[in-house]
Amino acid sequence: MVKKSQSKTKEKSMPNGKYVQKTLTCSTCQKFLKNTQQHNCICKRGIVNIGNSCYISSVLHAVAELNIYSTLPEDSQLGAFLKVLSTHSTKAASPRIALCEINDLWEHRNLQEDAFEFFMTILPLLQSSKFTYEYLSQRLCEICHYTCEAVIREDCSIHMEVNGTSLQEQLQSSVEPIDEICKNCSKGYMMRYKNISKAPEILAVRIVRFMVNEKTGKPSKIWNKVALPAEVTVNGKLYKLEVVILHKSKALHHGHYTVYLRNKKILIDDEKVYYNKTLKLDYSYYYLAFYV
Numbered sequence: 551m552v553k554k555s556q557s558k559t560k561e562k563s564m565p566n567g568k569y570v571q572k573t574l575t576c577s578t579c580q581k582f583l584k585n586t587q588q589h590n591c592i593c594k595r596g597i598v599n600i601g602n603s604c605y606i607s608s609v610l611h612a613v614a615e616l617n618i619y620s621t622l623p624e625d626s627q628l629g630a631f632l633k634v635l636s637t638h639s640t641k642a643a644s645p646r647i648a649l650c651e652i653n654d655l656w657e658h659r660n661l662q663e664d665a666f667e668f669f670m671t672i673l674p675l676l677q678s679s680k681f682t683y684e685y686l687s688q689r690l691c692e693i694c695h696y697t698c699e700a701v702i703r704e705d706c707s708i709h710m711e712v713n714g715t716s717l718q719e720q721l722q723s724s725v726e727p728i729d730e731i732c733k734n735c736s737k738g739y740m741m742r743y744k745n746i747s748k749a750p751e752i753l754a755v756r757i758v759r760f761m762v763n764e765k766t767g768k769p770s771k772i773w774n775k776v777a778l779p780a781e782v783t784v785n786g787k788l789y790k791l792e793v794v795i796l797h798k799s800k801a802l803h804h805g806h807y808t809v810y811l812r813n814k815k816i817l818i819d820d821e822k823v824y825y826n827k828t829l830k831l832d833y834s835y836y837y838l839a840f841y842v
């Protein structure tokens with residue numbers, strides 16, 4: 551099926567003697583092939599599920615798509631594996647050898663685990679500073695106006711609360727009362743102003759879907775639709791939604807992870823790769839979003 555599209559470019563003789571190249575498309579992803587020698591389409595390879603490993607696969611696809619693994623050493627098995635994901639093959643890739651390399655950091659125990667925790671665990675290995683951002687945190691006393699401020703550096707993600715406000719609103723400066731008595735007057739409560747002062751190169755957004763049930767005291771999942779805007783701005787920098795990791799479940803500790811590459815309209819579900827998929831922007835399954 552794929553080989554057919556890789557056949558030599560056909561040339562057609564025109565009346566004036568010139569030759570025009572007939573364009574060919576990849577039979578899998580339907581993209582035009584500019585150069586038939588090289589397969590420069592957008593085909594992706596799925597990843598073999600080695601037992602509840604969908605959370606790993608979706609994160610590895612995100613890392614490959616965001617191209618944040620160039621710092622891995624040349625002989626890295628993980629690096630080689632991430633490269634393979636963007637090659638043209640209908641056969642799913644096995645992550646076993648690549649995962650051996652991260653065994654010290656994360657041992658896959660055949661349990662459904664959290665994709666965000668896995669991402670945070672492998673982030674030091676990638677040595678990527680593309681997610682780092684800084685914000686100015688000011689604490690102000692409501693009575694005596696005593697102020698203290700600090701610039702705080704965060705290594706990774708922005709946590710989006712499911713509270714009815716949009717992501718753009720949450721990215722703008724915020725004011726909130728905090729549980730701290732002013733040390734100057736010992737009377738007033740402190741208010742905290744937060745303002746992102748240095749925007750990250752890649753904006754990673756984790757939608758906080760965890761809450762503790764007030765009646766039972768048990769953790770549960772916030773099952774609300776969240777609208778992810780196609781574009782957001784932080785400090786004048788425009789970001790576009792590129793990769794989304796979805797968690798399909800009403801519960802916290804089981805369910806299924808998939809990954810959506812929005813620009814390329816590709817949905818990857820373990821071994822299966824679906825092309826030309828359009829997902830709506832408000833969805834209950836959205837969990838991690840990467841804006842570039």
Ligand SMILES: [Zn+2]
Binds near residue numbers: 577591
């Ligand atoms: Zn293709």
Ligand SMILES: [Zn+2]
Binds near residue numbers: 696
């Ligand atoms: Zn005070």
